[in-house]
């Protein structure tokens with residue numbers, strides 16, 4: 001599937017990087033390759049997110065990882081104005097969305113919506129993932145951002 | 151088998167609180183504030199503090215039970231208990247844990263308390279200054295989602311959008327607390343009334359439903375209640391305030407990682423409220439007063455809905471100032487000023503106010519109040535709530 005990589009980051013530099021922890025390593029390896037990869041249970045075949053040690057449905061510990069289509073719909077949103085981190089001072093407001101993936105057992109993911117600071121946001125709107133590499137970070141990582149699907 | 155319940159089994163015999171301060175303004179250390187509140191609750195109950203035999207708290211309170219027991223020369227510690235979870239989710243749970251210890255015979259005289267000096271320690275409203283975000287935060291902090299307000303905002307957006315509830319409903323909640331605080335000498339916001347114009351002109355914290363006055367402040371102080379067996383309370387100076395119902399917890403996977411709770415647009419009270427009313431054998435219509443924890447006004451809305459105080463279909467008409475004010479409103483709420491305007495004591499100040507309402511000694515007294523509900527911190531998990539009443543309700 002085609003993927004888009006952002007030329008610049010949505011939020012300014014200086015925010016905390018994600019710790020690449022063993023439980024979630026396949027997800028972060030996936031985003032580096034421009035793929036959205038989440039947990040899928042070998043026991044019952046269902047997806048879950050965020051990463052967990054056990055399947056909450058069937059209690060299998062045999063959790064696989066599967067690529068899912070990088071698209072979804074906005075389930076909810078917020079637009080922070082108050083800078084909660086020094087890196088954000090002078091860079092608000094920005095938009096955070098909770099995106100539901102109907103084709104992956106309705107798991108939800110959090111990211112930024114790439115849009116003007118005063119754009120109207122509609123619950124239910126279709127969005128697609130945009131991969132945002134942080135190549136200069138140590139270790140490098142890639143975030144998943146969202147934009148309205150064209 | 152006899153009925154398993156706390157209804158009428160224990161009573162709150164004493165309440166205590168320190169002077170409340172704006173954050174960082176307390177002249178006293180957090181532990182000293184805790185000691186002051188404990189002593190005040192014992193004094194109010196006419197009980198020698200050395201006879202206290204248990205402590206229950208929540209929110210990761212730093213004033214540990216054993217340290218309090220040592221400092222106060224407690225003869226024998228029989229119960230020490232911490233309710234999991236942050237913020238004020240555990241305020242009613244701590245009182246209920248104290249009650250369960252007393253009713254079971256594990257202890258006789260238990261303090262439930264909260265102490266906070268957010269000047270002495272870290273504040274809540276800012277993200278931690280860390281290089282890498284671990285656990286759930288790895289999927290949130292890099293997107294600028296770090297503060298409690300941000301963790302809850304998308305629940306509120308979804309619920310209010312789905313139900314067509316206007317921001318004015320939240321404004322009424324904020325104005326109610328500020329209104330009641332104006333008569334309360336210990337309220338941090340006394341002398342700082344909140345008009346509709348001032349609210350509307352306040353800056354955005356988070357669009358679309360969090361202006362400055364929708365968000366709690368941060369404060370220094372401490373509060374405590376003393377829980378004893380119902381029989382013993384009858385011999386103490388004040389009219390006993392009986393615990394009628396209490397519950398804590400959360401619905402199915404309310405703490406699912408990365409905002410994946412199936413029933414997400416919730417304060418997490420749906421099962422808790424049902425269990426509390428069932429134990430109390432009462433419902434929202436039986437309450438004369440409600441104390442509803444404000445971390446954010448949107449959380450109060452969700453909390454009131456899930457406890458049955460407000461119908462989401464008519465919330466715009468129900469959440470108006472006239473209906474929420476003591477003494478004459480249809481549903482007097484947060485009568486001492488609440489977290490927003492009395493003090494952000496993680497809701498312990500609301501338990502104290504419930505007791506004063508039932509004793510008939512509140513500053514904004516609701517005449518003849520017999521039943522008061524206290525709804526603890528919403529949207530965190532686990533959450534807790536309780537309902538208390540006078541002897542007439544037993």
Ligand SMILES: [Zn+2]
Pocket residue numbers: 041042043044045046055056057058059060
């Ligand atoms: Zn499974």
